[in-house]
Amino acid sequence: MGPADLLTATGVCRSYGERVALRAVRLVVRRGERVALMGPNGSGKSTLLRIAAGRDRPDAGTVTFDGAPMSENDPRVRARVAVVADTPSWYPDLTVRQHLELVAVAHGVEREGIDTALRALRLHAHGGSVPGALSSGQLQSLLLAAALLRPRDLLVLDEPEQRLDPGARRRLAGMVRAEGARGTAVLYATHHRELAGAADRVVLMEDGAVVADGPADEVLATVER
Numbered sequence: 001m002g003p004a005d006l007l008t009a010t011g012v013c014r015s016y017g018e019r020v021a022l023r024a025v026r027l028v029v030r031r032g033e034r035v036a037l038m039g040p041n042g043s044g045k046s047t048l049l050r051i052a053a054g055r056d057r058p059d060a061g062t063v064t065f066d067g068a069p070m071s072e073n074d075p076r077v078r079a080r081v082a083v084v085a086d087t088p089s090w091y092p093d094l095t096v097r098q099h100l101e102l103v104a105v106a107h108g109v110e111r112e113g114i115d116t117a118l119r120a121l122r123l124h125a126h127g128g129s130v131p132g133a134l135s136s137g138q139l140q141s142l143l144l145a146a147a148l149l150r151p152r153d154l155l156v157l158d159e160p161e162q163r164l165d166p167g168a169r170r171r172l173a174g175m176v177r178a179e180g181a182r183g184t185a186v187l188y189a190t191h192h193r194e195l196a197g198a199a200d201r202v203v204l205m206e207d208g209a210v211v212a213d214g215p216a217d218e219v220l221a222t223v224e225r
């Protein structure tokens, strides 16, 4: 492991019963690096992201975050790894702003950041709305706003473009680039080429294995439109 490596996964295997989801996967994410995972449905992207975020354990192989074993029980990991998973959840009786206030208090960040996050995700007119009154795209934006409000060295996103309209998807690509510029590494699964184009590297998965890993433009040139 080099000093620039933030997350390393080596020989990672994971099966669900008879079904093999990951076959000896190797993945390295460096500090401030943006890495997009692409590949067909069922190729193992979500499984790898859960393991990379410490939310699931591999059957074999190792995952380290900043030199120590990756575990969501590690307070250092919880403080420095922000995750937007594909199983969203929220409090039905709290407003958009109250959700972000909870996140700000839990992570000890200034509440001034809440308005910035609301504006960045175009939620400023919905601060007083409860989740039940939001569209599915606005709910996804709330989860992204919560992730962008808190401190982070690594941002893990599972198909963050889900339910977003084209304008919101474009802004999301800009946010991914901005994360890299501020030194936050981003590891994200996407089916969207435009969003994958915001990465430094694209890792292509097929049937639980990494079949390509290289500069985004080079790997994307091999991917069917």
Ligand SMILES: Nc1ncnc2c1ncn2[C@@H]1O[C@H](COP(=O)(O)OP(=O)(O)OP(=O)(O)O)[C@@H](O)[C@H]1O
Pocket (backbone or CB within 6 Å): 016, 019, 020, 021, 039, 040, 041, 042, 043, 044, 045, 046, 047, 048, 189
């Ligand atoms: N909880 C689970 N129980 C059983 N099998 C699972 C479970 N989660 C994933 N799998 C299987 O593991 C394999 C990899 O799934 P995974 O969700 O990681 O793929 P993916 O690349 O994220 O797919 P998608 O693009 O559809 O989100 C698939 O064959 C899937 O059916």
